[in-house]
Amino acid sequence: xxxxxxxxxxxxxxxxxxxxxxxxxxxxxxxxxxxxxxxxxxxxxxxxxxxxxxxxxxxxxxxxxxxxxxxxxxxxxxxxxxxxxxxxxxxxxxxxxxxxxxxxxxxxxxxxxxxxxxxxxxxxxxxxxxxxxxxxxxxxxxxxxxxxxxxxxxxxxxxxxxxxxxxxxxxxxxxxxxxxxxxxxxxxxxxxxxxxxxxxxxxxxxxxxxxxxxxxxxxxxxxxxxxxxxxxxxxxxxxxxxxxxxxxxxxxxxxxxxxxxxxxxxxxxxxxxxxxxxxxxxxxxxxxxxxxxxxxxxxxxxxxxxxxxxxxxxxxxxxxxxxxxxxxxxxxx
Amino acid sequence: xxxxxxxxxxxxxxxxxxxxxxxxxxxxxxxxxxxxxxxxxxxxxxxxxxxxxxxxxxxxxxxxxxxxxxxxxxxxxxxxxxxxxxxxxxxxxxxxxxxxxxxxxxxxxxxxxxxxxxxxxxxxxxxxxxxxxxxxxxxxxxxxxxxxxxxxxxxxxxxxxxxxxxxxxxxxxxxxxxxxxxxxxxxxxxxxxxxxxxxxxxxxxxxxxxxxxxxxxxxxxxxxxxxxxxxxxxxxxxxxxxxxxxxxxxxxxxxxxxxxxxxxxxxxxxxxxxxxxxxxxxxxxxxxxxxxxxxxx
Numbered sequence: 288x289x290x291x292x293x294x295x296x297x298x299x300x301x302x303x304x305x306x307x308x309x310x311x312x313x314x315x316x317x318x319x320x321x322x323x324x325x326x327x328x329x330x331x332x333x334x335x336x337x338x339x340x341x342x343x344x345x346x347x348x349x350x351x352x353x354x355x356x357x358x359x360x361x362x363x364x365x366x367x368x369x370x371x372x373x374x375x376x377x378x379x380x381x382x383x384x385x386x387x388x389x390x391x392x393x394x395x396x397x398x399x400x401x402x403x404x405x406x407x408x409x410x411x412x413x414x415x416x417x418x419x420x421x422x423x424x425x426x427x428x429x430x431x432x433x434x435x436x437x438x439x440x441x442x443x444x445x446x447x448x449x450x451x452x453x454x455x456x457x458x459x460x461x462x463x464x465x466x467x468x469x470x471x472x473x474x475x476x477x478x479x480x481x482x483x484x485x486x487x488x489x490x491x492x493x494x495x496x497x498x499x500x501x502x503x504x505x506x507x508x509x510x511x512x513x514x515x516x517x518x519x520x521x522x523x524x525x526x527x528x529x530x531x532x533x534x535x536x537x538x539x540x541x542x543x544x545x546x547x548x549x550x551x552x553x554x555x556x557x558x559x560x561x562x563x564x565x566x567x568x569x570x571x572x573x574x575x576x577x578x579x580x581x582x583x584x585x586x587x588x589x590x591x592x593x594x595x596x597x598x599x600x601x602x603x604x605x606x607x608x609x610x611x612x613x614x615x616x617x618x619x620x
Numbered sequence: 621x622x623x624x625x626x627x628x629x630x631x632x633x634x635x636x637x638x639x640x641x642x643x644x645x646x647x648x649x650x651x652x653x654x655x656x657x658x659x660x661x662x663x664x665x666x667x668x669x670x671x672x673x674x675x676x677x678x679x680x681x682x683x684x685x686x687x688x689x690x691x692x693x694x695x696x697x698x699x700x701x702x703x704x705x706x707x708x709x710x711x712x713x714x715x716x717x718x719x720x721x722x723x724x725x726x727x728x729x730x731x732x733x734x735x736x737x738x739x740x741x742x743x744x745x746x747x748x749x750x751x752x753x754x755x756x757x758x759x760x761x762x763x764x765x766x767x768x769x770x771x772x773x774x775x776x777x778x779x780x781x782x783x784x785x786x787x788x789x790x791x792x793x794x795x796x797x798x799x800x801x802x803x804x805x806x807x808x809x810x811x812x813x814x815x816x817x818x819x820x821x822x823x824x825x826x827x828x829x830x831x832x833x834x835x836x837x838x839x840x841x842x843x844x845x846x847x848x849x850x851x852x853x854x855x856x857x858x859x860x861x862x863x864x865x866x867x868x869x870x871x872x873x874x875x876x877x878x879x880x881x882x883x884x885x886x887x888x889x890x891x892x893x894x895x896x897x898x899x900x901x902x903x904x905x906x907x908x909x910x911x912x913x914x915x916x917x
Contacts (some may be wrong), residue, residue, distance in 0.1 A: 299748075300748060300751055300752070303748045303749075303751075303752050304751070304752040304755045304756065307749065307752040307753070307756065308752065308755075308756045311756065311761065312761065312764065315761065315764065315765060316764055316765070316768045439897075439900070439901070439904075440897070442900065443842065443893075443896035443897055443899065443900035444892075444893055444896060445846045445849065445850065445892065445896065446850070447849065447850055447853040447865070447868065448889055448892055448893060451868065451872070451885065451889060452889060455877065455885070455886075459877055551751075551754055551755065553755065553757075554754065554755050554756055554757040554758065555757075555758075557757040557759075558757050558758055558759035558760075558850075561757075561759050561760065561763075562759060562850055562853075562854065565854050566853070566854070576760060576763050577763070577854060579767075580763050580764075580766060580767035580856065581767075581855075583767065585767075588763070588764055588767060589764070591760065592760040592761065592763070592764055595757055595760050596756055596757065596760070599755060599756070599757050600755060600756075603755055
């Protein structure tokens with residue numbers, strides 16, 4: 288009963304997130320004063336030095352509205368948009384790389400983003416929580432304070448500063464990595480795969496550093512609170528070692544809020560990954576978004592954003608569905 | 621997101637401690653944070669009056685001049701004085717942060733308090749919206765908006781957009797605070813004495829939450845400055861306006877590292893890290909000070 292209720296609630300949230308997210312991506316640009324079609328026609332007009340006839344402009348406008356999905360009143364546009372995105376996964380063709388499908392462009396970039404994000408988030412989560420656990424469990428010791436200071440210094444530093452500093456230190460001061468990374472195209476083989484890994488190390492390091500600090504701080508606070516629970520005192524009186532108490536008694540309980548926090552902060556983590564990709568020219572979804580934004584390739588932009596909302600919401604759902612496996616209280620309610 | 625960590629520099633328990641009414645506020649972390657913030661705020665409020673020219677004006681000085689008395693941090697590759705550009709950037713970023721912070725704190729408090737106190741279906745719907753706003757990644761949406769309103773956006777539009785998407789975290793925390801308050805004795809007392817919902821919210825719950833609002837406000841200032849700077853670094857904010865992000869955008873754009881103008885990129889990095897450290901220390905410092913005052917820790 289408990290599990291079913293829990294799962295139903297999470298799936299409800301998942302649908303709500305998708306719905307609100309898709310609606311926002313649909314509505315916001317339409318509420319903006321600037322119209323991309325007017326902008327585009329204006330560009331063409333100035334390139335043709337005003338030689339376009341009004342009939343040609345009207346034809347152009349009709350075609351563009353069809354392609355951008357801007358035909359009809361706002362409600363039918365919305366239904367059309369949901370229908371295309373949810374049921375057919377169709378975002379139309381790209382404008383900059385016509386006639387390539389947007390979904391195809393995104394699916395080539397998605398493995399890069401997912402790989403980078405997954406590996407760095409897991410490493411940051413495990414490392415940060417281990418350090419936080421040690422810092423919290425031995426919080427009376429001087430050395431633990433040093434670990435906490437690391438967290439305090441790392442946490443407030445924004446992603447872009449970390450990225451620029453990492454580039455500065457590791458490819459300029461100590462030239463271990465190339466200043467502008469190069470990613471091989473075409474069929475993957477072992478050598479190319481090695482190259483991808485080598486070039487991904489700097490962005491991954493940035494993401495790990497960024498996630499590390501917060502995990503230390505919050506895990507430390509949770510651990511300090513958990514060590515004062517009576518069952519930990521009982522374990523100590525029973526004669527268990529420090530190590531057993533820390534790993535078997537304190538960690539499983541202190542970890543639970545961290546799992547929920549991870550699911551909730553995925554959006555933020557994802558923002559960081561996009562930014563890191565842009566700053567490191569890493570060929571993931573973030574770079575695609577940035578390129579599409581500057582070339583006015585709206586179909587690609589919308590596709591990438593819709594995909595990222597779906598991806599983040601799904602990842603959050605997966606974490607939440609794993610949660611009952613970790614917390615027996617939900618299973619046995 | 622808040623971490624409550626007790627300071628270890630608590631004053632020894634002398635009888636004097638009660639009389640010095642503000643001593644409970646003083647822990648090492650808060651003091652350091654406030655000092656850093658004070659330096660930044662004062663510098664960015666006072667120094668611009670002595671600024672010789674508009675620092676965002678390009679080609680005012682010779683390019684890439686070294687550090688000297690006339691140019692404390694030298695000049696950059698587009699002929700601007702790096703020191704003055706940085707000062708104005710800090711002022712602009714702080715102004716944006718404070719404006720967004722005020723707006724977000726008001727919205728988050730209203731939403732969080734009403735959801736936590738009224739409860740029921742109202743709370744369920746509000747929390748669904750709040751959780752959705754938290755989960756939806758903000759940067760992609762900002763990138764769309766940046767692309768659509770490119771060129772037409774003013775600096776304040778960027779702030780307004782950050783406001784729309786920034787209130788959810790605070791609302792979530794304030795609501796959980798209101799939830800625990802709802803069960804307290806004195807709230808029941810007020811209710812049984814015939815106080816209405818508005819009265820209980822404003823007169824009984826609000827004073828308890830106000831301490832947390834200050835912490836949430838500082839966190840939002842940090843968030844707003846960070847978000848604007850992030851957009852600026854990738855060139856999607858109003859980069860002509862000096863902010864902590866746009867200065868890095870220009871430095872990266874003109875390859876400050878290759879041309880050897882290290883100050884141009886290192887100065888804003890150091891300033892940002894210091895400012896953010898100051899904001900963060902102040903917010904966690906306040907948090908633990910209030911926690912120890914309330915007797916939670």
